[in-house]
Amino acid sequence: MTADIVKPKPGVPVAVLLAGLSIGFFVVVALATGETAQLSGQGVTGLLQRMVALGLVAIGQTFVILVGSIDLSVAALISAVAVLASHVMQGDPAMMLPAILVCLGLCVAVGFVNGALVAYGGINPLIATLGTGLIIQGVLAASFGALQGSVAREFQIIAYGGVLGVPYSLLLLATLSLCAAFVLDRTLFGARIYAVGGNPDGARLAGIRTERVILSAHMVASLFAGAAGLYLAARLQSGTPWIGRDGIYDLESIAVTVIGGTILAGGKGGVAGTLAGVLLFASLDAGFNMLGIDAFLKQVLRGTIVIAAVAVHAVRAKGHVA
Amino acid sequence: MTTVPQTSPSRHRPARIAVNAGLVIFIALYAAIAFLQPNYLEPGLFMNFLRRAAPLVILACGQLYVILTGGFDLSMGAVATLVVLAASILINGDPDATWAVIGALYTMGIAVGLVNGLVITFLKVxxxxxxxxxxxxxxxxxLAWSGGAARGDLPDNFRNLGRLVWRDVPLIGTLPLAALVLAAFVALAWFGLSGTVYGKRALAVGDNxxxxxxAGTPVAATRILAFVVSAVSAVTAGILLGGFSGVSVNAGEGLELQAIAACVIGGAQLLGGRGSIWSAVFGALSLFALFTLxxxxxxxxxxRDSIQGLILIAAVGATVWRTRRRT
Structure with a gap:
C-alpha cells in the first residue's frame, strides 16, 4: 500500500465537497420525488441518525488507517458487544453501568490483542484482525444460545430519546467526533499518529515509540466499535451475533474512511472526511429509499459509487497503487 | 536492514521454507484426520477429499496471482455466486446449452477481472x-437477476463437472472429474508462474x-492479467460448486477470505513479492483439511471460524518469527 500522497483540491477540502454533494443529492431526490417531508427538521434528523452506527465505527477505523494499519475485526466486535450488553443487562436498568463497563472492557482487550499482534508481533494487520474477528465471531455464534437477553428499557433512550428534538444518539456521535478531531489535530498523541502513519522509520528515529502508538490506535478503534455495538443494542433492544456482519461494518467503515480522503498507507486524512463519507452513504441510502430502488440494485449502485468516489481523488496519485 | 551482499542467498530461502510450512501443516492435519478415520487413507476417500477441496484450491491459485502482485481480490466469492446463479438461469435445464453458457460465464468473469485491473491500474483506486x-x-x-432466490435448473452434463466420479479406475479406484479439473488448473497456474516470464514479472511488481x-516491466499489464486470472479461477470454482452443491444465492459467500487465508497459511506474503503456487495449493489443502478435521x-x-482465525494468526506469526530470527 505504498500510495503516493494525494493532494486535496486546492481550496475545497474533500470533506466539504463530499458533504455538499451528499446533501445536494438528498435535496434533489426529495424534491424530485415530492417527498418534501424529508426536508423538514424531522426528516433531516432521520437522515443524520442513519449515520450514527457506521459513523462511530468509521471514526475508530480512521485512527487505525491513519497509523497505516487496518481493522477487520470491528464487525465481529460490534456483534459481541451488542450481545454481551443485552446478556448482562437482562432488561434490568440497575445493570446498565456494569454492562457498559464489561463491554468496554472487552473492547479494550480486543484492541490490545489486535494492536499487540500488529505492532509487536509484526503480523500483517489484515490477517491479524481478520483472525481475531473470526475468533470472536466463532465463539459468539457458538455460545449465543447461552447468551440471550435484552437491554433495559431505560437504555433504549440512547437510540430513541433526545433533548429539544435532537436525539441523544446524534449528540453522542457529534461529541465523539469532536473529541476524535480534537485528539488528532491538537494533541501530541494525534501528532504521533500522523507521524507513525506517514513515515514509521522516521517516527522511530525521532524518538516516538511507534509500537505504542499503533497499539493505542487499535484500542481506540475497538472502543469506537464498542460504542457502535452499544448503540445498535439500544436500537434493536437485543443483540444478535450477526448484526455486525450483516451491516458489513468492517468493509464499509474502511470504504467511507478512504472515500473521505484518508489514505490506506497512513499518515494523511482525518475525521471530517470520514464523516462526510458516512453522510454520503446515509444520503444515498435515504435517496434510494425515496426513489424506491430495490435492495439488489441498491447494492450495485453502492459498489459503483464506492469505486467512483475513491477514484475521484485517487486518480491524480502518482506512482503505483496496490 | 541487511547489507547488499547478503541478499542473494537469503532471498530464496524464505520462499522454500514457506512452501514446506504449507505442506507440513497439510500432512500433519491429514494425519490427524486419518488417525480419527483410518479410511481417509484409502485412495477413494482421498480422491473425494480432493474433489471437495477443489474449488478452494482453485480460488487460492487465482488469489495468489493477485497477492503476488501486491493486491487483494475480494470479488471472487461474488463472482462464484454470479456463476452459479447465471448458469442455472441461462441453461434452464437444457443440456445442449451447457457449453455455450460455460463460454458466456468465462466471458463475464474475464470482464469482472478486467474492470478490477483497469480501475486499480488507471484510476489508482x-x-x-x-x-x-x-x-x-x-x-x-x-441477486437482482435471479430475483434473490435460486431459480432455474442445472442439467446433468453441467453438474457432472463437479460431481461425476469414475469408478474402477486402475490403481486409484475412483477418479472424480473435479480432481482432474483441479490438476489441470493447478498445472496451468504453475506453468504461468514458473514456466513463463510472467511469474518473474509478477514477483517484481509485487516487491517494488x-x-x-x-527495469522495463509492463506493470499495468501484469497487474491486470493477475486480476483476470483470479476472476477466471473464480468462474472455474463456481462451476464446480454449482456441480456438487447445486444452486444457492450464497454459494460463494466468504470464499474470498478463505482463499486469501489459504495463500497466507501456505507462506505467501501479503502485499506481494513472495510466494509460489505451492503456497496456494498446500495452504488451501491445509485449510480444507482443517475444516474436515x-x-x-x-x-x-x-x-470452525474461531479455529480458522487462530490458525491464520499462528501461521503468519510463525513465518514472521522465522524471518526475524534469521535476519
Whole structure:
C-alpha cells in the first residue's frame, strides 16, 4: 500500500465537497420525488441518525488507517458487544453501568490483542484482525444460545430519546467526533499518529515509540466499535451475533474512511472526511429509499459509487497503487 | 536492514521454507484426520477429499496471482455466486446449452477481472476498495437477476463437472472429474508462474512496482492479467460448486477470505513479492483439511471460524518469527 500522497483540491477540502454533494443529492431526490417531508427538521434528523452506527465505527477505523494499519475485526466486535450488553443487562436498568463497563472492557482487550499482534508481533494487520474477528465471531455464534437477553428499557433512550428534538444518539456521535478531531489535530498523541502513519522509520528515529502508538490506535478503534455495538443494542433492544456482519461494518467503515480522503498507507486524512463519507452513504441510502430502488440494485449502485468516489481523488496519485 | 551482499542467498530461502510450512501443516492435519478415520487413507476417500477441496484450491491459485502482485481480490466469492446463479438461469435445464453458457460465464468473469485491473491500474483506486466495490456490484447484479432466490435448473452434463466420479479406475479406484479439473488448473497456474516470464514479472511488481517499472516491466499489464486470472479461477470454482452443491444465492459467500487465508497459511506474503503456487495449493489443502478435521471432531460449525482465525494468526506469526530470527 505504498500510495503516493494525494493532494486535496486546492481550496475545497474533500470533506466539504463530499458533504455538499451528499446533501445536494438528498435535496434533489426529495424534491424530485415530492417527498418534501424529508426536508423538514424531522426528516433531516432521520437522515443524520442513519449515520450514527457506521459513523462511530468509521471514526475508530480512521485512527487505525491513519497509523497505516487496518481493522477487520470491528464487525465481529460490534456483534459481541451488542450481545454481551443485552446478556448482562437482562432488561434490568440497575445493570446498565456494569454492562457498559464489561463491554468496554472487552473492547479494550480486543484492541490490545489486535494492536499487540500488529505492532509487536509484526503480523500483517489484515490477517491479524481478520483472525481475531473470526475468533470472536466463532465463539459468539457458538455460545449465543447461552447468551440471550435484552437491554433495559431505560437504555433504549440512547437510540430513541433526545433533548429539544435532537436525539441523544446524534449528540453522542457529534461529541465523539469532536473529541476524535480534537485528539488528532491538537494533541501530541494525534501528532504521533500522523507521524507513525506517514513515515514509521522516521517516527522511530525521532524518538516516538511507534509500537505504542499503533497499539493505542487499535484500542481506540475497538472502543469506537464498542460504542457502535452499544448503540445498535439500544436500537434493536437485543443483540444478535450477526448484526455486525450483516451491516458489513468492517468493509464499509474502511470504504467511507478512504472515500473521505484518508489514505490506506497512513499518515494523511482525518475525521471530517470520514464523516462526510458516512453522510454520503446515509444520503444515498435515504435517496434510494425515496426513489424506491430495490435492495439488489441498491447494492450495485453502492459498489459503483464506492469505486467512483475513491477514484475521484485517487486518480491524480502518482506512482503505483496496490 | 541487511547489507547488499547478503541478499542473494537469503532471498530464496524464505520462499522454500514457506512452501514446506504449507505442506507440513497439510500432512500433519491429514494425519490427524486419518488417525480419527483410518479410511481417509484409502485412495477413494482421498480422491473425494480432493474433489471437495477443489474449488478452494482453485480460488487460492487465482488469489495468489493477485497477492503476488501486491493486491487483494475480494470479488471472487461474488463472482462464484454470479456463476452459479447465471448458469442455472441461462441453461434452464437444457443440456445442449451447457457449453455455450460455460463460454458466456468465462466471458463475464474475464470482464469482472478486467474492470478490477483497469480501475486499480488507471484510476489508482486501492485494490481492497476496488474489489470491495465490484464485490457489492457483482453480488447485487446476481441477486437482482435471479430475483434473490435460486431459480432455474442445472442439467446433468453441467453438474457432472463437479460431481461425476469414475469408478474402477486402475490403481486409484475412483477418479472424480473435479480432481482432474483441479490438476489441470493447478498445472496451468504453475506453468504461468514458473514456466513463463510472467511469474518473474509478477514477483517484481509485487516487491517494488517502481523498480519493476524502471527495469522495463509492463506493470499495468501484469497487474491486470493477475486480476483476470483470479476472476477466471473464480468462474472455474463456481462451476464446480454449482456441480456438487447445486444452486444457492450464497454459494460463494466468504470464499474470498478463505482463499486469501489459504495463500497466507501456505507462506505467501501479503502485499506481494513472495510466494509460489505451492503456497496456494498446500495452504488451501491445509485449510480444507482443517475444516474436515473439525467436522470429524464434532465441533460446532461456528467454532470452525474461531479455529480458522487462530490458525491464520499462528501461521503468519510463525513465518514472521522465522524471518526475524534469521535476519
Amino acid at each position: 486501492p485494490s481492497i476498495i476496488t474489489t470491495l466495490g465490484t464485490m457489492l456490484l457483482v453480488n447485487g447484479l446476481a 512496482p517502481r523498480a519493476a517499472e524502471l 473439525l467436522n470429524l471432531l464434532g465441533l460446532p460449525q461456528a467454532l
